[in-house]
Amino acid sequence: NLLICAPTGAGKTNVAMLAVVAHLREKGIIKNENDPYAAYQHIGEDQTSPVGRKIVYIAPMKALAQEIVEKFSSKLKALKVVVKELTGDMQLSRAEAARADILVTTPEKWDVVTRKGGDGSLGQTCGLLIIDEVHLLADGRGAVIESVVARLHRLVESSQRQVRIVGLSATLPNYKDVATFLRVDHQRGLFFFGPEHRPVPLQQQFIGVSEKNRFRREKKMNDVCYNVVADSLKRGYQVMVFVHSRKGTGETIEALAETANKRNQLEDLFITKGSEENGDAHSRYADKAEKSRNREVSKHFQNGMGIHHAGMLRNDRKLTEQMFADGAIKVLSCTATLAWGINLPAHTVIIKGTDVYNPEKGKAMDLSILDVMQIFGRAGRPQFDTSGEATMITSQDSMARYLDKLVKEVPIESTFIKQLADHLNAEIVGGTVTNIQEAAEWLQYTYLHVRMMQNPIGYGINATDRESDPMLKGRSLELVKEAANVLDQYKMTRFDTASGNLAVTDLGRVASHFYIR
Numbered sequence: 001n002l003l004i005c006a007p008t009g010a011g012k013t014n015v016a017m018l019a020v021v022a023h024l025r026e027k028g029i030i031k032n033e034n035d036p037y038a039a040y041q042h043i044g045e046d047q048t049s050p051v052g053r054k055i056v057y058i059a060p061m062k063a064l065a066q067e068i069v070e071k072f073s074s075k076l077k078a079l080k081v082v083v084k085e086l087t088g089d090m091q092l093s094r095a096e097a098a099r100a101d102i103l104v105t106t107p108e109k110w111d112v113v114t115r116k117g118g119d120g121s122l123g124q125t126c127g128l129l130i131i132d133e134v135h136l137l138a139d140g141r142g143a144v145i146e147s148v149v150a151r152l153h154r155l156v157e158s159s160q161r162q163v164r165i166v167g168l169s170a171t172l173p174n175y176k177d178v179a180t181f182l183r184v185d186h187q188r189g190l191f192f193f194g195p196e197h198r199p200v201p202l203q204q205q206f207i208g209v210s211e212k213n214r215f216r217r218e219k220k221m222n223d224v225c226y227n228v229v230a231d232s233l234k235r236g237y238q239v240m241v242f243v244h245s246r247k248g249t250g251e252t253i254e255a256l257a258e259t260a261n262k263r264n265q266l267e268d269l270f271i272t273k274g275s276e277e278n279g280d281a282h283s284r285y286a287d288k289a290e291k292s293r294n295r296e297v298s299k300h301f302q303n304g305m306g307i308h309h310a311g312m313l314r315n316d317r318k319l320t321e322q323m324f325a326d327g328a329i330k331v332l333s334c335t336a337t338l339a340w341g342i343n344l345p346a347h348t349v350i351i352k353g354t355d356v357y358n359p360e361k362g363k364a365m366d367l368s369i370l371d372v373m374q375i376f377g378r379a380g381r382p383q384f385d386t387s388g389e390a391t392m393i394t395s396q397d398s399m400a401r402y403l404d405k406l407v408k409e410v411p412i413e414s415t416f417i418k419q420l421a422d423h424l425n426a427e428i429v430g431g432t433v434t435n436i437q438e439a440a441e442w443l444q445y446t447y448l449h450v451r452m453m454q455n456p457i458g459y460g461i462n463a464t465d466r467e468s469d470p471m472l473k474g475r476s477l478e479l480v481k482e483a484a485n486v487l488d489q490y491k492m493t494r495f496d497t498a499s500g501n502l503a504v505t506d507l508g509r510v511a512s513h514f515y516i517r
Contacts, residue, residue, distance in 0.1 A: 008377025052127035138412035150445035174411035200380030237347035
């Protein structure tokens, strides 16, 4: 097993690519001409059995999954390898999924697929699992990754069949814990590259706005943002401004254009029409942008700017990306989805404001630190620039929090406890956990257990408990009992307190298979 931690843009996808090719060659899907024994490879191996042939690539978002599918299929086309996307967007029939050599999927989707276990299922056919962006363990969705990996480890032990796990992640402070959780050999399989290995050195700048009134603060932020943008454009670099609502993308561009108009800098800095270096790029896209149904696209294009968010049509998004890459527009205002999905770097990146509306909580929350790192990773284009600039404009009080997180690296913790009941229910339905003892044993396979051993206080275990119970069996039992009681209360499982047995109910089975929380 491998775990590779490296900064954005250092080429982690290529490591995945090599792992894929090695696996395909081992399974005889790609013929190895130089191997003298290749001709005899099929002897003793059951060619028809699909067990352990497939490669599963888990990408954190649908947008990323699409990109990976395109990348892999274009590179592996010559070898006739079938790459398919298995996400909420793409429905695959059973036969299609079985035919594919590589499945690209999201953690939730793979969790559902492996829950429905059994011998002929997709979960059994996986021989190489690649998990991209493992540092999402700290995120709200980390629990799903823990559940999937724990399930895989148990499958490996019960079926005595090796499945290779390759984890790719950004730079983490506690990479050793993640390696332990993925069962990576610390000597041979763990590779850690610090931020000094970034292909393009990054200059970071944080600006805090102290204005309390909301409207005045917005205005102030727009002014500050304009100054940074204008400064970058004067030196001939393109700029990306990240905003946190779809409507905000358009508003930001309006504000920038208005300020530029007031200062009479619209002609010199923004407009690409008829300028020496970008004039031809502008004329190439002029009629396409005019024809776009989206009024904002055609309107802002005249000023050499563009917007990009998930609410736009796919054609408009593609058009904007191409225009920005070719230099027909100089300023792009977009939402954070762009940073996770498409690989579209710019020399200067600005994060304007850090309040993101969170529908679960019903109020604005701080932008997560993972998002910030991902967006900052977009600054500096490896093939053109020698440096990149990233600026964050936020309120005075949030600024301290971000500086803390970016400078002093906080170890990533597990969020498994919050969703313990759901995942326990899934294991009970799958038949891998039948009583409380087994459930506590199952917990030992999760990242939660690794972190509880390292940082007991963070998970409500005091020093005396830790000394009396070095493997934390007691705490695991407590947690599992709590979860079992919750499930019993909602009639998802039957929990017999005397014997400690757990039994499935119909409600629980439905909830597990249809992924209802």
